[in-house]
Amino acid sequence: MNLILCDDDKVFLNKLEIRIRGLCQKHKIAVEMECYVSAKEMLEGIKNLDEISVFFIDIDMPEVNGFEVASYLKKWNRECCIVFVSNKDDLVFQSLVYHPFFFIRKAHLDEELEPQLLELQKKAGKKVPQIELQTGRQSVKLALRDIWFVESEKNYLLFYREKDTRDEAIRVRMKMSEAEKKLEAHKFVRTHKGYLVNMNYVYRLREKELLLLNGKSIPVSRNYLNQVRMKIMGVVME
Missing domain, CATH: 2.40.50.1020 (LytTr DNA-binding domain)
Incomplete structure (x- = not known):
């Protein structure tokens, strides 16, 4: 899987990357990953959006927020999977407009990340109907x-x-x-x-x-x- 992680909180971004790499190693999932501390930097840095399958995006970010990023990504590649990772639990219903794959609460990262990563792996292996x-x-x-x-x-x-x-x-x-x-x-x-x-x-x-x-x-x-x-x-x- 090709993953993009974006969060303006560098400490949490590093934690998320370590957790994902550990789970991918545990379940033998081949993964390529890039990390960005700003949405603007991420959008400028991605060379080919069509090859990116999964985005883990924080919502509350300066300049360009996670919802704005999701709207742009879905227009470019509507099949990409967006996972919102946020400490703003009250935004879960607002996020549904952007058809996310899942909404992970930062406070519950350890319990919510693993099952969703496994579901993403299954989705990546499915044939297109x-x-x-x-x-x-x-x-x-x-x-x-x-x-x-x-x-x-x-x-x-x-x-x-x-x-x-x-x-x-x-x-x-x-x-x-x-x-x-x-x-x-x-x-x-x-x-x-x-x-x-x-x-x-x-x-x-x-x-x-x-x-x-x-x-x-x-x-x-x-x-x-x-x-x-x-x-x-x-x-x-x-």
């Missing part, structure tokens, strides 16, 4: 993590990635019920008769719409509102 789509005569394999939402268009479905316009979306002859059956086990939820959304990219639920991290607004009909709320709660509780 995909869906195979038939577009005319061609077959396209698309990683589920790349699908932000699905929209119906008469007898077709449009599979949208983060920056796709309507013309760029992958167009497939398929029923929405079929897509829902294939995707519902992977954090996708039906929000409307014409929409299916990847909950990993939901920023906020408003009265009649879901706002995604890329700014796109997806309608939520009355018939699906409770289902959407339950799905959001399920993601938060994981």
Whole structure:
């Protein structure tokens, strides 16, 4: 695993690094690690964010705080895992907006770090789930993590990635019920008769719409509102 540690408290940062190296040695986990005492220094020092899998980030830091860092990292590499490490226990609910892998309390580091490190190792070894789509005569394999939402268009479905316009979306002859059956086990939820959304990219639920991290607004009909709320709660509780 490639890890980045960032905390403006040098004493705690050193303690965290020692604990992680010790646990990795204990469980035979290959690890590469870099440590930074400021978020600004970290963002300037990282050469390739796509290769970094896990970030351990303090929240209460000067200049750029941990939440601002998390927002930037998720836009750059949405599959990276962010672990907030903080002594501000009251920020745990606020942190959920950034879809962290976990929130470790500094006062409970020794008891909370090891199980989460093992879970991170499992996650790193998992294969990326995909869906195979038939577009005319061609077959396209698309990683589920790349699908932000699905929209119906008469007898077709449009599979949208983060920056796709309507013309760029992958167009497939398929029923929405079929897509829902294939995707519902992977954090996708039906929000409307014409929409299916990847909950990993939901920023906020408003009265009649879901706002995604890329700014796109997806309608939520009355018939699906409770289902959407339950799905959001399920993601938060994981």
